[in-house]
Amino acid sequence: MLRYALQSVRARKGGFLAAFLALLCAAALVTACGALLETGLRGTIGTERYAAAPVVVGGDQYVHRTTVTKKKGKTKTKHKAKPISERAWLSAEFTERLARVRGVRAVVPEVTFPAYAVTGARAGGGEGASDGRVLGGPDGKSSYGHAWTSAVLTPFRLLDGTAPTASDEVVVDRELARRAGVETGARLTVQATGAPRTYRVSGVAAAEGGDLTQQSSLFFSTVEAERLSGRPGQVAALGVLPAQGVGSGEVAARVREALDGTGAHVATGSDRGPVEFLDAAGARVKLVSMGGAIGGTALLVAVLVVVGTFALSLQQRHRELALLRAVAATPRQVRQLIGREALLVGLLAGVVGSLAGLPLAAWLHGRFVALGAIPETLELAHSVFPSLAAVAASLLAAWSAARISARRTARIRPAEALAEAAVERRTGWGRLLVGAVAFAAGVVLLLVLGRLHTEPASTPVTFLTVIALAVAVALLGPLLVRLAVAALGLPLRASRVAGYLAAAHIRANTARMAAATTPLVLLIGMACTVLFVPKTMGEAASRQAEAGVRADRVVTSSGPGVPAAAAGKLREVPGVTAVTEVVRTSVRVGLDKYAAQGLSTAGLRRTWDPDVVRGHLAGFGADSVALSTLAADHLGKKPGDSLRLTLGDGTAKTLTVTAVYARGLGFGDVTLAHALVVRHVDNPLASSVLLTTHGADPARLAAAVAPFPGVGVLDRDRADGLRAELRRADDEVEYLAMGLVIAFTAIAVVNTLAMSVSDRSRELALLRLVGATRRQLRAMLRTESLIVFLTAAALGTTIAYAVLTAFSVGMTDAASPTITPWWYAAVLALAATLTLLATLVPGRVALRGRAGEGVGEV
DSSP, rough: HHHHHHHHHHHHHHHHHHHHHHHHHHHHHHHHHHHHHHHHOOBOOOOSSTOOSSEEEEOOOOEEEEEEEEEETEEEEEEEEEOOOOOOOEEEEEHHHTTTTTEEEEEEEOOOOEOEEESSOOOSSOOOOOEEEEOOGGOOOOOEEEGGGGGGTTTTTEEEEOOOOOEEEEEEHHHHHHHHTTTTTTTEEEEEESEEEEEEEEEEETTTTOOOOEEEEEOOOOOHHHHHHHHTEEESEEEEEOOTOOOOHHHHHHHHHHTTTTEEEEEEGGGGGHHHHOOOOOOHHHHHHHHHHHHHHHHHHHHHHHHHHHHHHHHHTTTHHHHHHTTTTOOOHHHHHOOOHHHHHHHHHHHHHHHHHHHHHEEEEEHHHHSSSSHHHHHHHHSHHHHHHHHHHHHHHHHHHHHHHHHHHHHHHHHHHHHHHHOOOOOOOHHHHHHHHHHHHHHHHHHHHHTTHHHHHHHHHHHHHHHHHHHHHHHSSHHHHHHHHHTHHHHHHHHHTTTHHHHHHHHHHHHHHHHHHHHHHHHHHHHHHHHHHHHHHHHHHHHHHHHBOOOOOEESSSSSSSOOHHHHHHHSSSEEEEEEEEEEEEEEEETTEEEEEEEEOTTTTBBBBOOOEEEEETTTTEEEEEEEHHHHHHHHHHHTEEEEOOOOOOOEEEEEEEEESHHHHHOOOOEHHHHHHHGGGSSSSSEEEEESSOOOOHHHHHHHHSSTTTEEEHHHHHHHHHHEEEEEEEHHHHHHHHHHHHHHHHHHHHHHHHHHHHTTTTHHHHHHHOOOHHHHHHHHHHHHHHHHHHHHHHHHHHHHHHHHHHHHHHHHHSSOOOHHHHHHHHHHHHHHHHOOOOOHHHHHHHHSSSSHEEEEOO
């Protein structure tokens, strides 16, 4: 049977081409997504700052939960951990404890904090500078300050000058000194965690292995570094240097024993990278989520599309299969033949696709890095597992599609086989029943989607709902196509020849038209969902933020943030009635993560209105917390209740719920006092400052922030525009991720339509013999493509609108999805163009030559 299957594939290369291309694209996507998923699970994160420290001790960057259950006399223990968003600091007392460990030569404490050089600033000595441009790290990355005593962890060596000993001295790395245009003895303004300050450059240093590529480094005296970190008595990490002749593994084991029960994390080798780059843990989770979502969606789309292409292929081969049944081939043998053909196509497509997926994975990784979704230090993992998974997925998809498509073909009786081959079979009740079940499943998913209130929960359900409803369309397609032709009956009769022929063909071949319509429905539905889900969320958040901000001006920074000193200066300007500093972070309640903000409490109600629905903001302070309605309902909390949460740096805190507000999309689910949050974040500078003014002079406001580089006062409109730009940058990651699935679906559209038309050479030749001209037949093909497009556009739009409405109800409590007309028109234009090209180009090829030659083709 395998030999017959191989001969069949060789003889019908064109018939299997559409399935091969669909499976190839699916295998490439699964390989790329598998590589991303594997990178999230075990990707290597290199270290820079701690390259010379074989053993590094960091804080516990996770929140833990252990559950113990007893069932039938057995005890099961489950442990779960979720990453926190800020750095967990260690007690400086650990330095002395570890110094006493046998085999340890030295223990080097490390403090790290944001520190940015400012160029072009007018130095005035002490606190303050004016104008100037804030310099980030290499290629716009971060810049950090440290104590010079920790330079040995890289190690950094002085190229010129001396180590910083006074509180007004700084050593800068060579790459930063070159960009800032400074040398030893120069004056340099630095924006760190407080007001900008001018330092004397006491030296220039360089890393022994070459300039760092992920960060810039500024080194201060030990006392000054501790002051700027704002963490007296604490360290960010400890570098442990083994004594000569002692292995790092041996020392690491002893260090773990010495720190047992403290929660400190001991890292060696490639595990040192996550201690340095905290965003790696979040990036890992994001990659696992994106890789699984894209790969799973691509596989489901592949099965749906390949079922259609195999169904068309079997329809084209119906005479051949009927002859096999007529010469005594059993249903089992026919199923085996079709299944093995599919496995051969799936194997070849899987192998080629898995190879094509490797450069696609590298490109995707590069794009995610460029968009800031993952850090550059998280290296792409390479192994054979994603490729093997892609080949297996391709085989599974091909076999499943073939089995589904061949069910009725293999079941027909030999006596009926040849007769049934001449005409299209009626749609069976079984297919209609399964289609109704798929539609019911889609409706259930819509109802579920309308009750989901978090983006991580709703996003996968959103795309699953689109696919479920597209499956229903595929199964009920013949019935829907008949309804479409009936609805378009009057316009079709306006064109006597082309319209009549197109309508007659579609009525006689509803299954073929349904198979051609399904991928187009999926393309329109998926594209609209991908485009308008982020816009729906973004517009809802913008509306809430605009309605809830009472301030008439917003202070922002092009650097690391707005210093508290700038807010203090603004409070002194006549006409300023309220100043609210905003610091962003996240917290965890149990293992659940919530976006949070810290707001300065003085005059809060004059700058901010979150639409309080329960409780009040009067007396809101450091021991208070306000929750969105979503968070309050999820946690079962009301005003007056106590809430135990974990702050960004892992510090547990019990607070009192004072208010519940409705505008959670615009302001986050948790609001805390600025005085509390600022002590538990890596960057204490405000992300923005809200100003409420009454007759304040704009010039005096600008003059108040002039000593703070990069800080500016914006009116409400400009601030709203800035927020929209940041939101668009975040949406680009989602567009890129799901855009690949849309591209795959577009290829499937072309494949299926081209395959449907190319099989009609004999039919078109017969029409020419009975008097139809090439022009009339081309008009017929255009009319058919128009019917297919209009049907798909109506169904795809209906699916997308239903899904978007359910998503909007769940996430915004309003049935008002945001749909951009221009983008919607672009989606329809793309679908129409693909339909027209995939129909007319094969149609022109089929109409070449003499009519008699085409009739002879079987």
